[in-house]
Amino acid sequence: MQNSFNLQGLSFASLVYLPHGVRVLTIWLYGWWGALYLLPASLISAVFYSKDFEMAAQATALSTLAVMAAFLVAQRMRLGAFYKPGQSVLWHDLLLVGALAAGFNAVFLSLLRTGEAFRFESAIFVGDILGFVVVKLCLLAFFRCLRKRANKPDSDAR
Numbered sequence: 001m002q003n004s005f006n007l008q009g010l011s012f013a014s015l016v017y018l019p020h021g022v023r024v025l026t027i028w029l030y031g032w033w034g035a036l037y038l039l040p041a042s043l044i045s046a047v048f049y050s051k052d053f054e055m056a057a058q059a060t061a062l063s064t065l066a067v068m069a070a071f072l073v074a075q076r077m078r079l080g081a082f083y084k085p086g087q088s089v090l091w092h093d094l095l096l097v098g099a100l101a102a103g104f105n106a107v108f109l110s111l112l113r114t115g116e117a118f119r120f121e122s123a124i125f126v127g128d129i130l131g132f133v134v135v136k137l138c139l140l141a142f143f144r145c146l147r148k149r150a151n152k153p154d155s156d157a158r
Contacts, residue, residue: 020105020128021135023067024098029083031071035064055112062108070101095136102128 019042027034039060046056074081079093105128106121 014127015130016134017124017127017131018135019131020063020102021098021132023063024070024094024101024132025135025139027064027067027071028081028094028097031082032068035068038064058112059109062112063105066104066108067101069104070097073100091136091140095133098132098136099129102132 023038026038030037042060042064043057046053046060050056071081074093074097079090079096081093081097083089102125106124109124110121
């Protein structure tokens with residue numbers, strides 16, 4: 001779908017990068033352990049889908065570090081950063097952390113590339129934010145359906 005927009009030279013970035021949403025939600029739920037869970041899976045995918053494993057491994061580590069940095073900054077700003085059982089979820093805070101993580105990720109990954117840094121950073125930033133928003137909206141719709149189903153009276157009970 002991205003290629004249909006004729007965005008020449010942006011093959012390094014996705015317009016909707018769903019793994020960013022997965023990274024943010026995993027680290028939100030599991031904290032530092034989430035980063036440890038993400039790294040092996042990311043490295044395995046780098047082996048299969050990347051021509052330059054060393055660059056992919058560095059990018060994976062930097063992307064995970066970017067999300068952790070965003071959560072640490074959010075904690076300093078006294079936003080409800082990491083998930084705590086029994087605490088209500090503040091989705092707007094989580095969206096802010098996801099956007100902050102996208103910004104950190106774009107800057108960190110631009111350190112691996114030379115030339116056209118702004119174009120690279122902006123493509124990564126937009127793809128990460130849109131990916132996180134899509135993952136978040138899908139989860140919200142899923143949970144809404146679950147709530148409706150749980151509140152629906154059983155027709156077989158009569």
